[in-house]
Amino acid sequence: xxxxxxxxxxxxxxxxxxxxxxxxxxxxxxxxxxxxxxxxxxxxxxxxxxxxxxxxxxxxxxxxxxxxxxxxxxxxxxxxxxxxxxxxxxxxxxxxxxxxxxxxxxxxxxxxxxxxxxxxxxxxxxxxxxxxxxxxxxxxxxxxxxxxxxxxxxx
Amino acid sequence: xxxxxxxxxxxxxxxxxxxxxxxxxxxxxxxxxxxxxxxxxxxxxxxxxxxxxxxxxxxxxxxxxxxxxxxxxxxxxxxxxxxxxxxxxxxxxxxxxxxxxxxxxxxxxxxxxxxxxxxxxxxxxxxxxxxxxxxxxxxxxxxxxxxxxxxxxxxxxxxxxxxxxxxxxxxxxxxxxxxxxxxxxxxxxxxxxxxxxxxxxxxxxxxxxxxxxxxxxxxxxxxxxxxxxxxxxxxxxxxxxxxxxxxxxxxxxxxxxxxxxxxxxxxxxxxxxxxxxxxxxxxxxxxxxxxxxxxxxxxxxxxxxxxxxxxxxxxxxxxxxxxxxxxxxxxxxxxxxxxxxxxxxxxxxxxxxxxxxxxxxxxxxxxxxxxxxxxxxxxxxxxx
Numbered sequence: 001x002x003x004x005x006x007x008x009x010x011x012x013x014x015x016x017x018x019x020x021x022x023x024x025x026x027x028x029x030x031x032x033x034x035x036x037x038x039x040x041x042x043x044x045x046x047x048x049x050x051x052x053x054x055x056x057x058x059x060x061x062x063x064x065x066x067x068x069x070x071x072x073x074x075x076x077x078x079x080x081x082x083x084x085x086x087x088x089x090x091x092x093x094x095x096x097x098x099x100x101x102x103x104x105x106x107x108x109x110x111x112x113x114x115x116x117x118x119x120x121x122x123x124x125x126x127x128x129x130x131x132x133x134x135x136x137x138x139x140x141x142x143x144x145x146x147x148x149x150x151x152x153x154x155x
Numbered sequence: 156x157x158x159x160x161x162x163x164x165x166x167x168x169x170x171x172x173x174x175x176x177x178x179x180x181x182x183x184x185x186x187x188x189x190x191x192x193x194x195x196x197x198x199x200x201x202x203x204x205x206x207x208x209x210x211x212x213x214x215x216x217x218x219x220x221x222x223x224x225x226x227x228x229x230x231x232x233x234x235x236x237x238x239x240x241x242x243x244x245x246x247x248x249x250x251x252x253x254x255x256x257x258x259x260x261x262x263x264x265x266x267x268x269x270x271x272x273x274x275x276x277x278x279x280x281x282x283x284x285x286x287x288x289x290x291x292x293x294x295x296x297x298x299x300x301x302x303x304x305x306x307x308x309x310x311x312x313x314x315x316x317x318x319x320x321x322x323x324x325x326x327x328x329x330x331x332x333x334x335x336x337x338x339x340x341x342x343x344x345x346x347x348x349x350x351x352x353x354x355x356x357x358x359x360x361x362x363x364x365x366x367x368x369x370x371x372x373x374x375x376x377x378x379x380x381x382x383x384x385x386x387x388x389x390x391x392x393x394x395x396x397x398x399x400x401x402x403x404x405x406x407x408x409x410x411x412x413x414x415x416x417x418x419x420x421x422x423x424x425x426x427x428x429x430x431x432x433x434x435x436x437x438x439x440x441x442x443x444x445x446x447x448x449x450x451x452x453x454x455x456x457x458x459x460x461x462x463x464x465x466x467x468x469x470x471x472x473x474x475x476x477x478x479x480x481x482x483x484x485x486x487x488x489x490x491x492x493x494x495x496x497x498x499x500x501x502x503x504x505x506x507x508x509x510x511x512x513x514x515x516x517x518x519x520x521x522x523x524x525x526x527x528x529x530x531x532x533x534x535x536x537x538x539x
Contacts, residue, residue, distance in 0.1 A: 078535075103538070104538070111538070111539060112539060113539075114536060114539070115535055115536060115539075116531075116532070116535060117531070117535045127506070128440075128444055128447060128506065128520060128523075129506060129520040129523035129524040129527055130440055130444065130520060130523040134523070134527050135527065135530075137527070137531065138526075138527040138528075138530040138531040138534070139530060139534060140531075140534065141531055141532075141533075141534035141535030141536075141537075142531055142535075143527075143528065143531045146506075
């Protein structure tokens with residue numbers, strides 16, 4: 001199954017698929033850099049699609065599909081674009097937990113793809129690799145990158 | 156304080172090292188990348204005349220020849236680090252001719268740099284500091300000189316006195332933290348065994364003192380470090396010893412629990428506050444965590460009490476003043492790259508830096524970063 005097909009068969013995402021980075025807000029696009037834009041399989045704004053159904057939930061932002069040269073199927077980058085601050089760590093962890101739960105329900109088709117759950121943090125962050133917050137994030141499946149997510153052809 | 160620079164080319168493992176020394180400077184890098192050579196060379200740059208004087212006083216004679224001088228100073232077999240015609244050293248922008256230094260005695264014999272070497276545990280034998288001449292002529296000068304300084308300190312300044320707790324040397328807050336995190340209920344005192352003086356750890360509950368051989372590895376490492384700090388904190392109104400301006404401490408973390416490392420770092424802050432310029436070499440990520448904390452607290456104008464929170468230190472007037480002073484100091488961090496044989500200024504300590512040596516803090520946080528990545532991947536992809 002392709003990324004696009006899985007998106008269109010997912011509850012509330014039926015009409016949310018966008019080509020390239022089309023699902024991202026214009027101001028967010030510079031934070032995602034790809035080695036080859038032709039390898040982008042599309043994107044989807046999860047947060048927007050689920051606003052009405054789950055208005056008070058800590059909803060995840062975006063999914064971006066990419067066909068890596070050394071992968072046969074689409075790889076999904078689950079991207080949260082969120083201001084960096086130590087107090088926001090808990091908020092982003094809650095969002096990642098929402099996403100992991102969603103994978104077990106409505107998101108089960110998209111959960112079949114290999115993935116990275118990435119917090120692209122704008123502004124300065126103050127977490128050392130050995131900090132307990134970093135460990136908490138890792139245990140939630142969450143990676144943090146600063147400013148820009150760079151997607152290479154091979155991974 | 157104005158930063159000083161040391162540029163080393165083609166010396167031992169070092170191909171090209173450009174070091175800038177701030178008030179507090181930390182050198183990191185894998186084993187055998189030249190950190191120790193660099194700090195020993197720094198001592199030679201700052202104290203060339205004093206080194207010559209001390210070596211001569213204890214009967215070392217290098218016949219004015221540089222290879223013999225290098226062996227006597229850096230240690231036996233080290234003359235191969237020098238490559239004639241290829242090795243260049245610039246101290247604070249000026250080319251230094253080491254061959255000339257080996258040949259001619261310098262007039263200025265002042266000691267401006269105190270060196271606490273990594274091998275400091277060797278400074279005590281059976282619990283008593285060894286004199287300079289107790290070592291082999293092939294042992295590094297830095298170890299022999301440090302040992303001699305401790306001998307003079309213990310014999311002249313602590314005859315019959317308790318060395319720890321010692322109210323005239325250390326602030327009460329430090330004494331309490333050291334009791335809590337290093338010495339437990341023990342004190343450090345001079346004892347005699349068949350007329351031979353020795354340092355022992357004594358317990359408040361009495362009984363015989365514990366001799367050197369039964370000390371923990373951490374206590375054996377810590378005691379020479381503590382005595383080195385005593386040397387730098389004279390019990391007078393003058394806050395600094397003699398003309399010493401620089402302090403080099405190699406691998407201060409050796410044998411110490413992270414809590415003890417925190418206390419030692421606070422003692423380093425005390426040295427900074429007294430006006431010393433401090434250079435540390437380390438393999439401890441905790442020390443870089445501390446440097447990173449200092450940088451961000453300084454840049455964000457945090458209150459001194461926040462720094463004390465980090466170190467679990469009491470917020471007394473004295474400690475708050477100390478933290479305030481340390482936050483006003485400048486700092487540098489250099490990474491010795493084994494592959495390239497050069498150094499990089501990683502003072503930004505940016506975990507998101509593009510270059511791995513910088514983001515991994517010279518390799519000290521690489522393992523944690525890789526562990527985080529592996530766990531994040533495993534968790535994110537479970538139940539697929």
